[in-house]
Amino acid sequence: MTTLNSLVLVCLAYVAFLFAVAFAAERAAVRGSRQWLRAPLIYTLSLSIYCTAWTFYGAVGYAARSGMEFVTIYLGPSLVMFGWLWVLRKLVRIGRTHKVTSIADLISSRFGKSNTLAVLVTLVAVIGVTPYIALQLQSVTLSLAIFAELDPGGEPLNKGPAAFWISFGLILFTMLFGTRNLNANERQHGIVIAIAVEAVVKLVALLAVGAFVVWGMAGGVGEMMQRIDQSSIAEWRVERGRWATVTFLAAAAFLCLPRMFQVLVVENDDDRQLETASWLFPLYLFAMSLFVVPIAVMGLEMLPESNPDLYVLTLPLLLEKDALAVLAFLGGFSSATSMVIVASLALATMVSNHIVMPIWLSLHGEGASVSGDVRHVVITARRLSIMFIIGLGYIYFRISGGSAALASIGMISFAGVAQFLPAMIGGIFWRGGTRAGALAAVSVGFVIWVWTMLLPSFGAGGLLTPQVLAEGPWGIRALRPQALFGFEALDSTVHAVWWSLSLNFLTFWCVSIFTFPRPLERLQGAQMVNVFDRAGGTTRGWSATAAQSEDLLIMAQRILGPEEARTLFRQEASAQGYSGNLPDPSPEFLQKLERELAAAVGAATAHAMIGQIAGGPGISVEDLIAVADESAQILEYSNQIEAKSAELSRTARQLKEANTKLKKLSVQKDAFLSQISHELRTPMTSIRAFSEILRDTDELAVDEKTRFASIIHDEAIRLTRLLDDLLDLSVLENGQVTLNRQVGSLETLLNRAVQTVQPGGDGPMKIIRRRINEQVLLQTDLDRLTQVFINLVSNAQKYCAAPNPRLTIQANQTDTEVTIDFIDNGTGISEADQALIFEKFSRLGDSDGSGAGLGLAICAEIMERLGGSIRYLPGTGGTGFRVTLPKVHAMAAQ
Amino acid sequence: MTERLEPGVFLERRSYRRRRLLDGLRLLPFIGAWLFILPVFWRQAGEEEARMTSDALLFVFGAWLVLTILCALLLWAYNRSGAEGTESG
Incomplete structure (x- = not known):
């Protein structure tokens, strides 16, 4: 017979083994071999903390009392895992993207990083999970008590101190491995590996007991089925409302329990882990619940008087299979400890992050930029929180007296944390959810849960008087805790879950619709709801x-x-x-x-x-x-594309135009070059011809020699002039010319031009001027302007074919400009030629061929540079040109 | 909304297959919920010709196992088709 003392020794050895495993994992993580620590199998096994002592002991008790209904506790999470593409994948992605540390952190972060919300969620979680921790303490002490009873020489177990020492041990273990890291945000490798090992232990233990019952006691599967058909739970019996409600509740709790959130979301590394867990974890749950009914049936048959919650232990003990019993005890012990460790760790993170740290930071309110390491504060806060939470569980255990059936305590916890579901799911799928909505929803759900489920759980005469339970507070029957608004026929769990969650959801929805989110809430909402679209954004x-x-x-x-x-x-x-x-x-x-x-x-x-x-x-x-609305984004995007496309087609059009212009210029350049060659060739030909005559002909008269030499000289001069003009034109056209602005009177300029053309005073042409109008001061490049005047006067002299050539020079000024007209009494220029005269090399009836046809082109260029213009003046009875200068450059004579 | 670049109407065969496999996975929890709710409608203790608990045991655990295997198979097929091609789902 196993004595209590040897059992305690086994326990201690087992805990030492867990220590060693956790320690080895931490070392492995430090050495960098994290790969296997992140294996999907380890992740799946760590999820098994869903199966607590409640599963290990309580499920059998549940089956013995209510038949198959126990299975709904595992069907709900299985469905959630099968549907991981719907919810879990998004939750896990958000968790990784936003580095979420707990469910309180997620909800507060989603609703504008509101600490008020985080505090509320933390408080509800602590209150909701405390009974669950008490439940684990209760199951371990109950199982220890069983062994104590069987110990012939020992005394009955004193449950209070036993629970105290168990709590103490759990606090120690959790603090050692949960808060070892100075970096508070490091993954808890040691803990994760330890709970993975415990997951294997509890599965093996339960399967061993199950196999022992089916094959060792019943004698095979067929015989076992016969026994089931003869047992007190042989006929199919299910409370229809409870079946659906508990399935849903388990699914909700699977997502909302702080410890489940910790292993599912916070400890998750990649989607691959989730992918494997989506079928492997349901398989684990399947295996865990496979033998529950056989064990319950066997227990009911063999031990009808004993506590059905402990059949897993008492059946092997009954047949004196001590080793199996110890294994079963270790399985239960594993279930309880792994749950308490992770749950207290998750809650401690919430308490220290959302309650202790904000208070500490505001008390030491020198501002965030003060130096000094606060990591020790974070770690201390977590350690204190762990002590506080496990201590709270212990106190609850002492107060409640450890009497209630395990299953009902678990259900209370489930319903408590399920109050986060509307805010959490609504938050990650609906951008319209607001902080006010979430606050109101969690509060309403919590209050209804406390009133309809938590308070009545202490029984009549506990925290509620029998009168309040039966008649409602102050006699208001509509508010009876277990018959809200007169719904008496409902099962108490269905009643509480239905009212708390439906009103919770309704509140979230209504308040969200009628409140307006702050910018940060909208930002966070958009980021979380669209976490897959804007992963890198x-x-x-x-x-x-x-x-x-x-x-x-x-x-x-x-x-x-x-x-x-x-x-x-x-x-x-x-x-x-x-x-x-x-x-x-x-x-x-x-x-x-x-x-x-x-x-x-x-x-x-x-x-x-x-x-x-x-x-x-x-x-x-x-x-x-x-x-802003998604459609606005798309519209924006399409507008941008449209604008870009318009810009592109505009650029293409411009390029086409530029290309046409370049082609035209290229043609012009070719024409210009051929004209130039032609112009240069004519004088060169005659120079060559006459120089050959001079060289080869010996007997030339002196006057002939002189004539030929002077022809060569004239042609050379013409060539030089042509080249000068070309140079001048190219300088002007390239805009390289620098204007030498001076002040001078128009009269002086005209005098100089006339004297240049007619050096000896009177020439063959008579020049008529009205000097009174020429008293205008000009500020411009006087030399260039004179050049234009000379050109015009000499042209008139050269080309005027009238018998008595006469040139009238007439100056005028208006408000904005000064005009100087040069009108002779020649034949004029035909309308077709008027367009050409300012082009290069255009010559009209140039009989002596002395001009290169560049003069007017140069004049036009000069006038453009000076900011004025020169144009042909038709209808003057002769040839007329008008030179226009802007008044800016003209100053009235003073 | 003029001239937005539309993806092709038809997907390549392999990515089409992958998407349908994902659809299958998404459907799985609903099939599961449908299966698991069925026993609620069976005749119960106290009614005539009540079903036996052993029937429910076989049905629920059978459905559970089938769903698990189906889930694993779909994922296996999905990953296999992904390993062959470079297309990401």
Whole structure:
């Protein structure tokens, strides 16, 4: 017979073994071989903390009392796992993207990083989970008591001290492995491996007991089925409402229980883990519940008087299979301890992040930029929280007296945490959910749960008087705890779940619809609801100046540790292209930093700390666009594309035009070159011809020699002039000419032009001027202007075919411009030729061929440079040109 | 909304297959819920020709196992088709 003392020894050995495993895992993680620690199998096994002592002992008791209904507790989570593509994948992705630390963190983060909401969720979770922790203590002490009873020499177990020492041991283990890391945001490798081992132990233990019952006691599957058909639960019996409600409740609790959230979301590394768990975890649950009915039936038959919750232990003990009994005890012990460890750890994270740290930071309110490591504060806060939570479970256990059936305690917990479901699911799928809605919903659900489920669970005369239970508070029958609004016929669990969750959901929906979210809420909502669309997208939440980088570093050092913070900052600085340690506090970096901090102290606290340094969140226009309706984004996008396409076609048109112009210019250039060659060739030909005559003919008369030489000289001069003109024109056309602005009177300029053309005073042509009008001061390039005048006067002299050539020069001025007309009494220019005269090499009836046809082209270029113009003046009875100068350059004579 | 770049109307055969496998996975919890709710409508203790608990045991655990195997098979097929091609689902 196993004595209590040897059992305690086995327990201690087992715990020492777990210590060793956890320690080895931590070492392996430090050495860097994390790969197998992240294996999907380990992840799946860690999910098994869903199966607590409630499963291990309670499921059999549940089956003995209500038949097959126990299975709904496992069907719900199985359905959630099968449907991982619907909810879990999104939840896990959000958890990874936003570095969520707990369910309170997720909900507060989704609704604008509200710490109020986080505190509320934390409180509800602590109150909801405390009975569950008490349940684990109760099951371990009950199982110890069984062994104590059978110990012939021993005394009956004193449950109070036993539970106390169990609590103490659990606190020690959780603190040692849950808060070992100085980096509060590190994954809990040791714990995860330890619970994976415990998962195997409890599965093996339950399967061993089951196999013993079916094959060892009943004698095979067929015989076992016969026994089931003869038992007191042989006929199919199910309360229809409960069957559906409990399935749903288990599914909801699977997502909302803080410990499940911890292993499902917080400890998750990639989708691959979830993918494997989606079929492997239902298989685990299947195996865990496979032998529950056989054990219950066998227990009912063999031990009708004993507590059905402990058949797993008492059946092997009855047949004196001590080793099996000890294995079963270890299975139950594993279930209880792994649940308490993870649950208290998850709750401790919530309590320290959302309650203790904000209070501590506000008490030490020097601001976030004070130096000094606060990691020890975080760790201490967590350790105290773990003690507080397990202590609370112990107190609940002592108060409740450990009497109620295990299953009903578990159900109360489930219903309590399920109150997070509307806010959580609504939050990640519906952008319309608001902070006010979530706050109201969780509060309403919590109050109804307390009133209809938690308080009545202490029994009549517990926390509620029998009178309140029967008649309602102050005699208001509509508020009777177990018959709200007169619904008396419902089962108490169905009643509580139905009212609390439906009103919870309704409140969330209604309040959300009628309140308006703050910008941060909308931003977070958009990011979480569209987590798959905008996986890499950054939204700007903060704007800080470069001077604040140092403050940020100081703050980050306090929370992440000096080395880690400096590494983070250095990496960012080098990514930004700086050589030092301080990066620019770009919005992207601030967001990254906030997420790192959030992983350590939760989103709300991290947000508040960054906010202290960076000032109010500067939400940019882009963010608001991102928050705005999806269609607006698409519209924006399509508008951008449309604008770009219009711009492209505009550019194409411009290119086409430029191409046409270039082609035209190329043609012009060719024509120009051929004209130039032609113009140069004519004088060269005659120079060559006459120089050959001079060279080869010996007997030339002197006067002939002189004539030929002077022809060569004239042609050379013409050539030089042509080249001068060409040079001049090219300079003018290229715009390289520098204007030499001077002040001079128009009269002087005209005098100079006339004297140049007619050096000897009177020439063959008579020039008529009205000097009174020429008293105008001009500020312009006088030399160039004179050049134009000379050209015009000499042209008139050259080409005027009248018998008595006469040139009238007439100056006029208006408000804006000065005009000078040069009109002779020649034959004029035909309308067709008027368009051509300003082109290069255009010559009209140039009889002597002395002009190159560049004069007027040069005049036109000069006038353009001077800001004026020159054009042909038709209808003058002769040939007329008008030179126009803007008044800016003209000053009235003083 | 002019001239937005539309993806092709038809997917390549393999990615089409992958998407349908995902659809199958998405349907699985609903099939499960439908199966698991069925025993509620059976004749109960106290009614005539009541079903036996052993029937329910076989039915529920059978359905459970079938669903689990189906889920594993669908995932296996999905991953296999993904390993052959470069297309990501």
